[in-house]
Amino acid sequence: MTPLIRKLILGFAGLALLVLSGISFYQSRRLKEPVVVSDGVTQVVTLSKYFSGIEGTANDCNIYILEGKEPGATFCILGGTHPEEPAGRLAAWIFAENAVLQKGRLIVVLSANRSATTVTRVGGAYPPDFAIPTSWGEQEFRLGDRWSNPLDQWPDPEVYIHYPSGQYLAYVDVRNLNRCWPGRANGTLTERTTYAFMEMITAEKVDLVIDLHEAELQYPVISTIVTHEKAQDLAAMVSMTLTDMEGFKMGMEFSPKNLHGLSHREIGDHSDAASLLFEAPEPFLDATRGKTTREQLLTGKDDFVVKAGKHGLLFEKIDSSGWPIDKRVGRHTSSILQTMASWSEMHPEKPLVCDSIPRYADVVARGLGRYLRNPAQARPGRIWYE
Amino acid sequence: MDIIITIIYYCLVAFVSAVLIYNFLKTKDWQKEVLTIIVVLPFLLRLFMLK
Numbered sequence: 001m002t003p004l005i006r007k008l009i010l011g012f013a014g015l016a017l018l019v020l021s022g023i024s025f026y027q028s029r030r031l032k033e034p035v036v037v038s039d040g041v042t043q044v045v046t047l048s049k050y051f052s053g054i055e056g057t058a059n060d061c062n063i064y065i066l067e068g069k070e071p072g073a074t075f076c077i078l079g080g081t082h083p084e085e086p087a088g089r090l091a092a093w094i095f096a097e098n099a100v101l102q103k104g105r106l107i108v109v110l111s112a113n114r115s116a117t118t119v120t121r122v123g124g125a126y127p128p129d130f131a132i133p134t135s136w137g138e139q140e141f142r143l144g145d146r147w148s149n150p151l152d153q154w155p156d157p158e159v160y161i162h163y164p165s166g167q168y169l170a171y172v173d174v175r176n177l178n179r180c181w182p183g184r185a186n187g188t189l190t191e192r193t194t195y196a197f198m199e200m201i202t203a204e205k206v207d208l209v210i211d212l213h214e215a216e217l218q219y220p221v222i223s224t225i226v227t228h229e230k231a232q233d234l235a236a237m238v239s240m241t242l243t244d245m246e247g248f249k250m251g252m253e254f255s256p257k258n259l260h261g262l263s264h265r266e267i268g269d270h271s272d273a274a275s276l277l278f279e280a281p282e283p284f285l286d287a288t289r290g291k292t293t294r295e296q297l298l299t300g301k302d303d304f305v306v307k308a309g310k311h312g313l314l315f316e317k318i319d320s321s322g323w324p325i326d327k328r329v330g331r332h333t334s335s336i337l338q339t340m341a342s343w344s345e346m347h348p349e350k351p352l353v354c355d356s357i358p359r360y361a362d363v364v365a366r367g368l369g370r371y372l373r374n375p376a377q378a379r380p381g382r383i384w385y386e
Numbered sequence: 387m388d389i390i391i392t393i394i395y396y397c398l399v400a401f402v403s404a405v406l407i408y409n410f411l412k413t414k415d416w417q418k419e420v421l422t423i424i425v426v427l428p429f430l431l432r433l434f435m436l437k
Binding site: 003006007010011013014017018021022025026119150151153154155188 | 430437
């Protein structure tokens, strides 16, 4: 074989690899996720309504606003701060597709860091997407990552200096939405995103922000509510009630005053709103996991993580039944509903009453897919895409 | 400032890609040819804003 023919063959092989992988990455970045909004959704706007500096970027996400017949408090549910913690996004999805407000207002965000939903972790062998089975078929979702897509914000600095505290943080967290609060108007894409959310919180007079997350079992902040001091009483009441009534343990921790950039610290410090962050267990994130597959993501079953538990390395229990996505999502829906109930008891002059959302036992018994609505049967004007 | 740094970064990616492709064309060692093809792929994916 002559060198020229060899180079041509290798060149075409490389080109084929480039085209095939490029198509795969392009398609997974643009996978459309349908949202069939509930009858309770009265407005859908985009984040750029509150700050034009985000317009036209990957993070100009949809904002679903639900309004009750009677006035009351305004809550904001943030899903998708870390998209690779899917229970947070899916719980918010259930609210957008099912919730009906009787009193108060609810603002639901499904892709708080939309850019991060379009990429998976480099070297992590993450699947690009996953599917939830329903009675009408499967609904596909992008898996995403913890950090904004490097295609939207790059390069990272040597050290990330948080604004406005000046605290030094890990360089990669310059793309972590939950290290960039409260953001700034002329900052990076991730900082501008949190700035836009802060503008939204102020403009919509939000009383409470709930940021939904999942955590690896080797991380001590797990199965818990992290609370700003403004919401301590509320979080304590929710934690006690959930643990007593719902069949799962929910702790409570204070937001550290000197750890900056996190929603539970900065939203409370820089706005009139109080802030809570909920954590559910996700074995998929554990460093000692086995194969990083869609099945592992959804079942939460992993022999290696179970073994780590036997060696006392975990902060949450796990056995061969794992942590299925239904349990993780159910924890979030119950926690939000209980927060609404406890808030209404503590603020009778400003209640928030929400119907048609399943609690933990319902989601576990009937499956998450039961609460995802069929886009093929959506009425005109009631379907949106993430 | 961020946008300038990003533009410089993409210029660097384009330069490295061009150097790698030049090396691929110039080398007579088939192992280096294979290595260069493998190495240049992530640079091109980034240059074309695919990954």
